[in-house]
Amino acid sequence: MGVSDETLVRLIKYMAPLTRDYERGLHAHTDKSISTIIFDNQVSGLEIEVKDSQWIKLSIYPSSFVFVVGDTLKAWSNGRLKVVNHRVIMNGYKNRLSIATFAIPIEGIYQNKSID
Numbered sequence: 001m002g003v004s005d006e007t008l009v010r011l012i013k014y015m016a017p018l019t020r021d022y023e024r025g026l027h028a029h030t031d032k033s034i035s036t037i038i039f040d041n042q043v044s045g046l047e048i049e050v051k052d053s054q055w056i057k058l059s060i061y062p063s064s065f066v067f068v069v070g071d072t073l074k075a076w077s078n079g080r081l082k083v084v085n086h087r088v089i090m091n092g093y094k095n096r097l098s099i100a101t102f103a104i105p106i107e108g109i110y111q112n113k114s115i116d
């Protein structure tokens with residue numbers, strides 16, 4: 001498996017919840033990609049899971065982005081680079097817009113030493 005010049009760009013609109021209750025925007029997951037770059041419109045909602053199953057909401061500053069290590073990059077680095085479980089929870093009054101750009105690996109065979 002190798003790096004390709006293929007990227008997948010996903011534009012996502014998360015509607016502000018109509019009630020005061022929390023509303024899930026995107027389920028908890030890791031990305032299958034090599035890596036993912038996320039921009040948003042400064043409406044928070046993206047959360048990462050840290051120790052003890054605590055979730056931290058990220059604020060992405062203007063002209064900044066979040067770099068997410070994907071499952072593929074974790075495998076290539078033999079686990080030295082960690083993946084992070086992330087999700088989107090909408091609880092404000094503004095719609096959130098995000099652009100997620102996924103670096104896609106070339107299909108093929110690779111060997112992965114499991115170190116978990």
Ligand SMILES: O=C(O)CCC(=O)C(=O)O
Pocket residue numbers: 010012026031038040046086088098099100
């Ligand atoms: O919209 C976001 O902030 C996150 C998107 C995401 O994690 C994904 O599409 O895999």
Ligand SMILES: [Fe+2]
Pocket residue numbers: 029030031036086
């Ligand atoms: Fe993701």
